[in-house]
Amino acid sequence: MHFLDQAKIFIKSGDGGPGAVSFRREKYIEYGGPDGGNGGKGGDIVFEAVAGLNTLIDFRYTQHFKARRGTPGAGRDRTGAGGDDLVIKVPVGTQILADDDERSLLADLTKEGDRVAFLRGGDGGRGNASYKSSTNRAPRQHGPGWPGEEMWVWLRLKLLADAGLVGLPNAGKSTFINAVTNAQAKVGAYAFTTTRPQLGVVTHKGQEFVVADIPGLIEGAADGAGVGDRFLGHIERCRVLLHLVDANDEDVGTSYRIVRDELEAYGGGLSDKPVIVALNKVDTLDEELIAALSAELESESRLPVMALSGASGTGIDAVLDKLLEAIGPSRKSAAEAQENGDWSPL
Template sequence: MHFLDQAKIYIKSGAGGPGAVSFRREKYIEFGGPDGGDGGKGGDVIFEAVPGLNTLIDFRYTQHLKAPRGKGGAGRNQTGAGGKDLVIKVPVGTQILADDEERSVIADLTKEGERIVLLEGGMGGRGNASYKSSTNRAPRQHQPGMDGEEMWVWLRLKLLADVGLVGLPNAGKSTFLNAVTNAKAKVGAYPFTTIHPKLGVVMHKNAEFVMADIPGLIEGAADGAGIGDRFLGHVERTQLLVHLIDADGGDPAKAYRTVRSELEAYGAGLEDKEEIVALSRVDTVDEGVLDIARQELAAAGVKQLHEVSALAGTGMQTILDAIAQRLPEKAREDEEEAGEDTTWSPL
C-alpha cells in the first residue's frame, strides 16, 4: 500500500429537496385544499476516524466528494426523503485544514470513532400546504430548498505513536525498528532508504507501545534539503524521541547538533520533547573510537548515552527498559485497561 500523508479534496453537502405544490382531489370531498409536502434535508458531510487505515492514498484518486440532495415533497402532505449523509473515513490522527494561507486546523481526529459534521446539508423547501392560512386558502407558492455548503480542505495525517526515531540518514533507525517490532522497514547501505514513515508495535516485558521511524534529516532539512522536514509532523504527537547516532559516522557530535538544529527549526515543541540519545552500530567500531565518541557527545551536552547494536543485540534490552520507564502515561493507561478487564466477575 502506498503511503500518502497529505491530500486536498473538494467536499459538498447535499441541497435540500424542493417543496411540492399539490391540491387534494378526492371524490365526495366538496372542498379540497393544498397538501404539498416539504422537501427533504440534504445529506451532511461527516468525517470519521476509523482503525485499520494509515494512509490517505484513496483521496489521490477520489478528490471530489458530494453528499446526495434531499428528495422533493409530494402530495398528501408527504415530506421528501432526506439525503443520505456522506461519511468520509480517514485514519486516526488526521487533521482537517482550511484551504487558506494559514492552513488553519478545523478539526483534529485523534481518537478511534471520533466524528465531526463538517458541512450540514441544506434544509428542504416548504410545500404549499405550509402556506395555508385563513386568508390564503389556496396557496401556490413553495420553496426550492436550500443549497448545500461546499469547500476545499486539506487532509494531513500525523501518525499516532508513543516513541519517534530521529537521526541522520543511514543512522540505523530502520534496523532498530525491525529489531524491536514486527515492522519490515526497508534497510540499505545508502542514505534515504526510508522515504516514508513506518510504524511498529514494541512489546517489551509488561510494556507495549508504538514506535515510528521517519526519513532521516540532513542539514537544511527545514529549508527543504533532502526529503525536507515534512515527515517530522509524524513525531509531533510522540511522548519521547530516540535519537540514533551512527558510531561509525565520523563526527557524532556534529551529527547530534545537526538533528537538534533541525528539530528546533521545525518547532511544534519537538525541541522540548524528552530525548534518549544512543550510539548505534557499536559493533562495527573499536573501543578507542567509542571512547572518542563518548567524550565528544558529552561535550555537546549529552548527559546519558546508550550504546546499541540492533544486529548484534548489544544494549537493546537496556534502551527498551529506559524507553518503557520514560512512558509513565502509557504505562498508566495499560494498567487502567488491565484493571477494567479484571474487576468484573459473574461470581
C-alpha cells in the first residue's frame, strides 16, 4: 500500500429537490385546489474517522465527491425524499484544511468515530400547495430547490503515535523500530532508506504504545533539503521524542544540533516536547569510547544520554522504560486493549 498524507478534493452537498405543481382532482370534490408537495432536502457531506486506514491514497484516484440531490415533491401533498448523506471515510488523525493561502484548519478528526457534517444539503423547493392563500387559490408557482454548497478542501493526515523517532539519516531509527515492534521497516546501509512514515506498536511490561518513525532530517530540511520537513507533521501529536544519534558519526554533538535546529525551524511545538537522547550503535564501540561520546553528547544536549544498540538489543529495555515513563500512566495494558477490542492504527 502506498503512503499518501495529503490530498486535495472537491466536495458538493446535494441540491434540494423542486417543489411540485399539482391540483387535487377527485370525484365529488368540486374545488380540489393545489396539492403539490415540497421537494426533499439534498444530502449532506459528512467526514468520518474510521479504524483500519492509515493513508489517503484512495483520494489520489477519486477526487470529486457529490451528495445526492433531494427528490422532487409530488401531488397529494407528498414531500420528496431527502437525498442520502455522503459519508467520506478518512483515517484517524485527518485534518480538513481550507483551499486558501493560509490553509486554515476547518476540522480535526482525532478519534475513531469522530464525525463532522461539513457541508449541508440544500433545502427542497416549495410546492404550489404552500403558495395557496385567500387571494391566490390556484397557484402555479413552485420553488426549484436550493443549491447545495461546494468547495475544494485539502486533507492532511497526521499519524497518531505516543512516541516519535527523530535523527539524521542512518541514525538507526528503522533498526530500532524493527527491534521493538513488528513494523518491518526497510533497513539499508545508505541514507534515506525510510521514505515514508512508519508506525509500530510496542508491547513492554504489559503496556502498549505506538511509535512513529519518519525519514531522517538533514541540514537545511526546513528549506527543502533531502526529503524536507513535510513528514514532521506526523510527530506533532507525539507525547515524547526519542532522538537517536549514530555513535559512528564524526561529531555526535553536531549531529544532535543539526536535527534540533530543523525541529526549531519547523515549529509546531516540536522543540518544546520532552526528548530522550540516545547514542545508538554502541555495539561497535568499547566502553571507554561510549563514555566519552556520551559525555560529549550530554554537553551539547544538556540532557542525560542513554546508550543502546538496535541491532544487538543493548540498552533497549532501559529506553522503553523511559518512554513509558514520559508517555504517562494512561496507557492501557495489552491484555485490556485486546479484551476491549481497542483501535490500533495498524
